[in-house]
Amino acid sequence: MSEFVEVETIAALQELVRHSESILVVGNRTKPALSSVTAPTQLVSTRSLSGIIEYEPSEYTFTALAGTRLAEIKAALAAKNQYLPFDPFLTEADATADDNAAAGAGATIAGTLAAGISGPGRHRYGGVRDFVLGAQFVAGDGNLIQSGGKVVKNAAGFDIPKLLVGSCGRLGAITALTFKVFPRPCEFHTYRLQSADHEDASRLIAALARGRWELDAIDYRSESRSIWIRIGAAKAVCDAIATDISRSLQTHTVEPMTDEQAVQSWAPLMQLRFGGSNRRSIVKIPMVLQQMQRLATWCDDRSDKVSLHASVAGSIGWLAVADDMLADVDTFLVDASMTGLVIRSDQDSTGRWMRGTRRSAPIDQKIKEAMDPPGRFPNLGGE
Amino acid sequence: MPSVDLQTLRDLLPPGRLSDDAASQAAFESDGLTAFRCRPLAVVIPQNETEVVQTVRWCDQHAVPFVARGSGTSLSGGSMPVAGGIVISLNRLRQIIKVDPDNRIAVVQPGVINLHVSAAAARHGLYYAPDPSSQKICTIGGNIAFNSGGAHCLKYGMTSNHVIGIRAVTASGEIVTFGGESLESIGPDFTGLFCGSEGLFGVALEITLRLLPKPECFHTVLVGYRSLRAAGDAVSAVIDSGLLPGAMEIMEALAIEAAEAATQCGYPKGAAAVLIVELEGPREKIEAEKKQLESIIAATDAFETVVAADDQQRDGIWAGRKSAFSAVGKLSPDFLVQDGVVPRKRLGEALEAIEGFSKDSGLRVANVFHAGDGNLHPLILFDDSVDGELERAEALAGKILDLCVQMGGSITGEHGVGMEKREFLPKMYDEPTMELMHRLRAAFDPQTIANPGKMFPGAEAPALSSHGLHPLEKAGVISRE
Numbered sequence: 001m002s003e004f005v006e007v008e009t010i011a012a013l014q015e016l017v018r019h020s021e022s023i024l025v026v027g028n029r030t031k032p033a034l035s036s037v038t039a040p041t042q043l044v045s046t047r048s049l050s051g052i053i054e055y056e057p058s059e060y061t062f063t064a065l066a067g068t069r070l071a072e073i074k075a076a077l078a079a080k081n082q083y084l085p086f087d088p089f090l091t092e093a094d095a096t097a098d099d100n101a102a103a104g105a106g107a108t109i110a111g112t113l114a115a116g117i118s119g120p121g122r123h124r125y126g127g128v129r130d131f132v133l134g135a136q137f138v139a140g141d142g143n144l145i146q147s148g149g150k151v152v153k154n155a156a157g158f159d160i161p162k163l164l165v166g167s168c169g170r171l172g173a174i175t176a177l178t179f180k181v182f183p184r185p186c187e188f189h190t191y192r193l194q195s196a197d198h199e200d201a202s203r204l205i206a207a208l209a210r211g212r213w214e215l216d217a218i219d220y221r222s223e224s225r226s227i228w229i230r231i232g233a234a235k236a237v238c239d240a241i242a243t244d245i246s247r248s249l250q251t252h253t254v255e256p257m258t259d260e261q262a263v264q265s266w267a268p269l270m271q272l273r274f275g276g277s278n279r280r281s282i283v284k285i286p287m288v289l290q291q292m293q294r295l296a297t298w299c300d301d302r303s304d305k306v307s308l309h310a311s312v313a314g315s316i317g318w319l320a321v322a323d324d325m326l327a328d329v330d331t332f333l334v335d336a337s338m339t340g341l342v343i344r345s346d347q348d349s350t351g352r353w354m355r356g357t358r359r360s361a362p363i364d365q366k367i368k369e370a371m372d373p374p375g376r377f378p379n380l381g382g383e
Numbered sequence: 384m385p386s387v388d389l390q391t392l393r394d395l396l397p398p399g400r401l402s403d404d405a406a407s408q409a410a411f412e413s414d415g416l417t418a419f420r421c422r423p424l425a426v427v428i429p430q431n432e433t434e435v436v437q438t439v440r441w442c443d444q445h446a447v448p449f450v451a452r453g454s455g456t457s458l459s460g461g462s463m464p465v466a467g468g469i470v471i472s473l474n475r476l477r478q479i480i481k482v483d484p485d486n487r488i489a490v491v492q493p494g495v496i497n498l499h500v501s502a503a504a505a506r507h508g509l510y511y512a513p514d515p516s517s518q519k520i521c522t523i524g525g526n527i528a529f530n531s532g533g534a535h536c537l538k539y540g541m542t543s544n545h546v547i548g549i550r551a552v553t554a555s556g557e558i559v560t561f562g563g564e565s566l567e568s569i570g571p572d573f574t575g576l577f578c579g580s581e582g583l584f585g586v587a588l589e590i591t592l593r594l595l596p597k598p599e600c601f602h603t604v605l606v607g608y609r610s611l612r613a614a615g616d617a618v619s620a621v622i623d624s625g626l627l628p629g630a631m632e633i634m635e636a637l638a639i640e641a642a643e644a645a646t647q648c649g650y651p652k653g654a655a656a657v658l659i660v661e662l663e664g665p666r667e668k669i670e671a672e673k674k675q676l677e678s679i680i681a682a683t684d685a686f687e688t689v690v691a692a693d694d695q696q697r698d699g700i701w702a703g704r705k706s707a708f709s710a711v712g713k714l715s716p717d718f719l720v721q722d723g724v725v726p727r728k729r730l731g732e733a734l735e736a737i738e739g740f741s742k743d744s745g746l747r748v749a750n751v752f753h754a755g756d757g758n759l760h761p762l763i764l765f766d767d768s769v770d771g772e773l774e775r776a777e778a779l780a781g782k783i784l785d786l787c788v789q790m791g792g793s794i795t796g797e798h799g800v801g802m803e804k805r806e807f808l809p810k811m812y813d814e815p816t817m818e819l820m821h822r823l824r825a826a827f828d829p830q831t832i833a834n835p836g837k838m839f840p841g842a843e844a845p846a847l848s849s850h851g852l853h854p855l856e857k858a859g860v861i862s863r864e
Contacts, residue, residue: 057623058619058622058727058728059726060537060622081625116569118567122566122567125538125539126540126544127567129544129572129575130540130544139815139819143815143818143819144815145819146813147819149724149792150726150791151724151725151791151792152536152537152756152757153532153536153537153753153756153757153793153797154792154796155529155530155541155796155797155799156793156795156799156811157800157811157812158579159575159579160576160823162574162576162578163571163572163573164571165572166568166569166570166571166572167570167571167572170571171571183625183626183627186625202485206485206486209596210487210596212597213596213665214596214598214664214668233671234671240667241665241667244667284567286563286565286566286568287565288486288564288565289486291565313487314486315486315566316567354569354570359570361557361559362557363557363559363826364570364571364573366826366827367576367823367826369822369826370819370822370823370825371819373822380570
C-alpha cells in the first residue's frame, strides 16, 4: 500500500485525483476495512477539509466539509435542539482503535455517507440516504461536481448524492455535503422487552413496527433475546406509550431502562464495539425478519465467536465476529443469498469489503465509468 | 427520423397491443402540461413485463425513441410523446404483487395507482406515505420517474425515500435489479439514482415500496391571517418551536376565494392568507403537541383559528386546499403552475418578487405553497386566445424559476424538470455537473432513446397549443399541487 497523505484544499485534492494512477479518499479511518485495498493505491485523507460551512436551523439544513467530525456536527445541532435522526455511528473518539486518527477523532460526515451506514434511529425517519440533500465531490476526471441542492426539497436533475451513499469512495472524492436535519425530541427513553426465542422476537418486532406508537428505534440483541425500544418524547408520554404496548401485546411486558442502563446498552453498539474483545470485526448485513431469524440461529451455534445485534426492526444485522470467522460468515451469506459489508476487520487484508452474494451487473461498471472515466478510484467490488 | 417498419414490432407482440391509428395517437398526445401536444408514431399497451421488455429492446435495435407513461399526470410535460416515437402505456401492469406487513413493504408493478397501495396496506394498519395531489390517478411508475412529492414531504420525504428496490429494463435492454426487500443494501444506492431520472434510464418493471404505520391521530388547524407575512411568521414560529408537523400549507386570497366558491370549505372570510398545520402521530404525543401548537398560534397575529373537530371537518379543510388550483384555474381559460423551491426564510421575499413580476406582466398569479419546505406553487393565469399571453406567461414563469435559483433554491421541488423547465437545469448546475449527468444517462441509454427531450436542454419542443384544463382536472379527479 502506498503512503497516506492529507489534503488541505479542494484544489489539492483535484490535482491528486488528476495525477494519481489509483486513489482512494478516507476520513478518520474508523471503518478501516472499507479502505483496505490490495492494489497500489494512494490513500488520501480529507480530514483536514473540516468545518460546518452553513447551518440554518430555520431551514433544517447544514452544509459541512467532508472531513468534519460527526461529534462537531452533533454538538452544533444539539445547541439548536436539532439532530440527524438516522443516528450516525462512531461519533465518539474510540480509545480502543488501533488507528491513531480513529482513536482521537471519531467518524467524519463524508465517511458516514460513503459507508452508507445508519444507526437504530433509521427506523423512524429513514437512513443517511434519506437525509442527504447535496454533495460536492471530485469526479474521476478531476472536475469538481456540485450535485443535488441545499434546500429540503429538490427534484432537479439526477439524484447523484444518493448514488454516493454506500459507494465507499469508489465513485468520487467527497468534499462537502448538505443534509436535512430534524428538531430533536425533548427526551429519549429506552424500554426492554424479553422474547422467548428468535421466532417470538421476530413476531414481536413486526407487531411493534406496524403499531400505532411510532417508535424511534426497535433493536434486538440476539444473545439475550432482548428487544430494545426507544421512544422520543417526554417521560410521561413515553411511559404511557410503553404501558399501552404491554397492554396491546398481552403476553409480554415492556420494562423501562434507567438512563444509565440505556447508555450502557446503546453506547457499545453506537461505537460498533458490542461484541467484546475477541469479536472485533464488524459486518453489516441487510436483511428482512425471516433472514434475521436464520442469521440469529446460525450465530447461536457460534456464540463464543459471533454476536448479532439486529437493528432497525430486523432490517440490518450488525455482526461482531472473531477475525478467523469471516470466511464462515462468507459461506453463510452465500448459502442464504445475502450480502455483507465488512466495516472493520483487524486481521483481514484481502480488501474484500463486500462479502456473501455479490452483485456483478454490467450496469454497475457503466455507472462507475460515467463517474470515473479514467478509472482513478478502485473497483466497486471491493477487491 | 428514419422510416420505421412498425410491422416488426407488431409481429413481436400479441394482437391488439400496438395501435397507430389517429384516435390512439390523439389519446396520448398530451399529459398534465396541457399547453403542449405531440402525436406519437404508435402506442403500445403491454399486458405484462415481457411485452415491455420486448418493446424496449425493439426500440433499442431500431433506434426508435420511446416514452413510458402511467396516467399522464406529469405537470412538467415529462410524459409528453415524441414525434416518431413509441408511447409505452403501463396502466395494465397494475398488479400489487405482495404486501408484506411484517417487513412493512409492498411490491408493485409500475402501473399501480398511488392510492391503491395504501388501500391494499390499510388492513395491516399501514400506508404508503408519498401523497401527490393526483394520487387518486397517478401511478407508482410515474411517481418514481419524477420523484413525486406531496403535502407531507417535510416530515416523510419524497418518493425516493420510500422506494427500496427497483427491477427495470434499461433503454439498452438490460434487465437490472437495484436494492431489494431490506431497507438497507450494500454498495452505491442505485435505487436512489433511478428515482427521479425522469424516464431517461429505462422503464421500472417492479418496485419495492416501504410502508409506514398509519398515523393514529390527526390534529388539523386552519388559521386565518390579515397578511401573508403574518402567515409566514407563524410558519417560522412553528419551525422554531421544535414541532415537526406532517404538513404546513399556505394559501393566499385569490386561491382562498376560488376554493371557497368551488368547495364551500369554510375558510376564514376576509383572510389575506390561511395557514393549515397538521400534526399526526400516536394520541399520547398529539395530546402534548397540540397544546404546544395552540400556544404558538395564539401568539401570532391570527384573526380566526379553526381546529378540525372530526374527520369530516379535516376532510373539508383539505378539500379546500387540494381543490385550490383547479378552482383558481377556472377563473381563467389557461394557467401554468410552477413548483420552484426557495429557502423557507426567504418565502416572503420571493412572494413579494412574484407579485412584482405579476404586475409587470399584467397577468394574475395566485399562490398556494408547501410552507414547511419552501415549495412555491405560483399559478399564472392567462388566456391563450389573446395574442402573446402564453409567451408572457412563460416569461413570467421563467422569472420565477430564475428567482428560485438566485435564492439558492431549486427550479423544481416535486414536478420534475420534464420538458417544461429543461432550459433552466444548467442554471442550477455548472458545466462539469451537466456533463456528468449526460454520462450517467449514456450509461443507461447510449442512443438517447428513452424519453428524449426531457430534463436536458436543446431538444426541439413539440408544437404549442392551447387546451385549458386537463380533462381529468375538469372532471375533478385530479388537481395540481
